[in-house]
Amino acid sequence: MDRLNGEHTYRNPILDADLPDPDAIRVGDRYVMIASSFNRAPGLPVYVSTDLVNWDRVADALPGGNEPAEWFALPRHGQGVWAPSIRHHDDTYYIVYPDPDQGILVVAAPEPEGPWSAPHLLLGGLGLIDPCPLWDDDGSAYLVHGWANSRAGKKNILTVVPVDAALREATGPARDVIDGADIDGWGTIEGPKFYRRDGWYWIFAPAGGVATGWQAVFRSRDVFGPYEERNVLEQGSTPVNGPHQGAWVTAVDGRDWFLHFQDRGPFGRVVHLQPMAWGDDGWPVMGKAVDGGPSEPVLEYPSPHGMPQGYRTVARSDDFAGGVPGPTWTWQANPAADAIAPGEGALRIRSGDDSGNLRTLTRVLGQPLPGMASRASVRVDLDGGSGTRAGLAVLGYDYLWAGVAHGDAGAEAVVAVRRRGDMAERVALRIPVSESVEVAIECAADASLVAELTTAGHTVRVDPDFVASEGQWIGAELAIFAGHGYGADPATAAFSSFRVDLAED
Structure with missing residues (x-):
């Protein structure tokens, strides 16, 4: 990619796609990163890198989806896996x-590739969120976590609990150690990460809210406090709103780095990499402050390992080799055993019950919408009767879909949209078709969408005056789906030649 003073540089975001609440560590010469997955299945994606800039997905720590499986057999938007942490011990x-x-x-x-064990409940209770363990020098272990007001009736508080070294159970009473209400003007405190350095206990935690907040750091000589605080990274003059919640990582060469997210609305919580160092006063500095500037994010910087930067998003083209989806796809709910029909040359999705709202449909496979201008396309064949449909969507709270629907009069190519609060979808195009349809959706840099349908050599473009929207705690997704209305017979939709093309920014 670009060079700065002869060195390869990287641009932020390093991953311009939805990877919410990242946490990362280094073990040996490899870096390992995880992210929230909420209701999506499989869950808890695991990424590895050798240079902190280019990342590959190698596993899902919840390959079967969320538990209990019966509850998550329906899309439970915003539930499931919230901000996780990863450690090696x-x-x-x-x-x-x-x-x-x-x-x-x-x-x-x-290993990061697994196999991952079945989930074990360490602490039960409503509203316990954002946990991170710490093994102390004397062998004792602790867990810090936050609180979700929606479940627990308390928020902006960080709590420390003694736990056993195998993370099986609590070994002592929990104690609240930080309260955002005690810090003038700070309010929201969440997403803590626990560290030990130079005789101090360190808690890195975002403050001030997702869209407009900053990165806070707390330290104490005692694990239970009192903790003193400092703001170490904020938006400043940059376009990077809310630069916070992430991971301190020390590279192989001893230099320090900080991975964090930025909320980009429909493009999700994208991942940035900041240089980090320790100041003469013992506190960390991040971003431009490492080189004497203000405590705000860098937009470009020499690569940690001198490697060029490659593909900066998560979505991937897929030929559906063997009739199965590639590793970047996730379902909106735990899939039924018969969700995919066997076959070669295409991915065959058996339809699910369809209320007319894609957000309630179980048979939906998605990938994060790229954070740059893009075009996604796929060929759709639908084997079904009246009341069935299949296609490609950009799915958030609001959505646009384009594809094929079978009605009493036969097959039609359809483009439709639905916005929050709408009682039903609004159809922007409906034309008869007699064969498979190639569907494309183009997303501009401002998240506005245009659909394109090609059948029998004829192409129709539709601009429905529609902008992609975020989902619940996540960005929008590129999604393929198959559904049948209540009372209709199930159908099978065959998807082939899925392509994602990016406009380089």
Whole structure:
């Protein structure tokens, strides 16, 4: 990519796509990163990198989806896996994650690729969120976590709990150690990450809210406090709103870095990488402050390992080799065993019950919408009777879909949109078709969408005056789906030649 003074540089965001609430560590010469997955299945994506800039997805720590499986058999938007943490201790990788309706759970594996253990409930209770463990120098272990006001009736408080070294149970009473209400003008405190350095206990935590907040750091000589605080990274003069919640990582060469997210609305919570150093006063500095500037994000910087930057998003083209989806796809709900029909040359999705609202449909596979101008396309064949449909969507709270629907008069190519509060979808195009349809949706840099349908050599473009929207705690998704109305017979939709093309920014 670009060079600065002869060095390869990277641009932020390093991953311009939805990877909410990232946490990362280094083990040996590899970096490992995880993110929230909420209701999506499989869940808890695991990424690895050798240079902190280019990342590959290698596993899902919840390959079967969320538990309990029966509850998550329907789309539970905003539920499931909230902000997790990853740590390595005694040759084992631990991911500690919250389900705000159950408590704090743990999975473990010998390698990032797995196999990952079944979830174990470490702490039960409503509203326990954003956990992170710490193993102390004397062998004792602790967990810090936050609170979801929607479930617990309390917020902006960080709590520390003694736990056993294997993260199986609490070993002592919990104590609240930080209260955002005690810090003038700070308010929201959440997403803590626990560290030990130079005789201090350190808690890195975002403050001030997702869209407009900043990165806070707290330190104390005692694990239970009192903690003093400092604001170490904020938007300043940059376009990076709310630069916070992430991970301090020390590279192989001893330099420090900070991975964090930025909320970009329909493009999701995208991942940035900041240089980090420790000041003469013992506090960390981040971003431009490392080189003597203000405490705000860098937009471009020399790459940590001197490597060029490659593909900066998560969505991938897919030929559906073997009739199965590639590793970047996730379902909106835990899939039924018969969700995919066998076959070669295409992905065959058996339809699910369809209320007329894609947000309630179970048979939906998605990938994060790229954070730059893009075009997604796929060929759709629908084998079904009246009341069935299948296609490609950009799915958030609001959505646009384009594809094929079968009615009493036969097959039609359709483009439709639905906005929050609408009682039904609004159809922007409906034309008869007699064969498969190639569907494309173009997303501009401002998230405005245009659909394109090609059948029998004829192409129609439709501009429905529609802008993609975020979902619940996530960005929009590129999604393929198959549904049948109540009373209609199930159908099978065959998807082939899925392509994602990016406009370089």
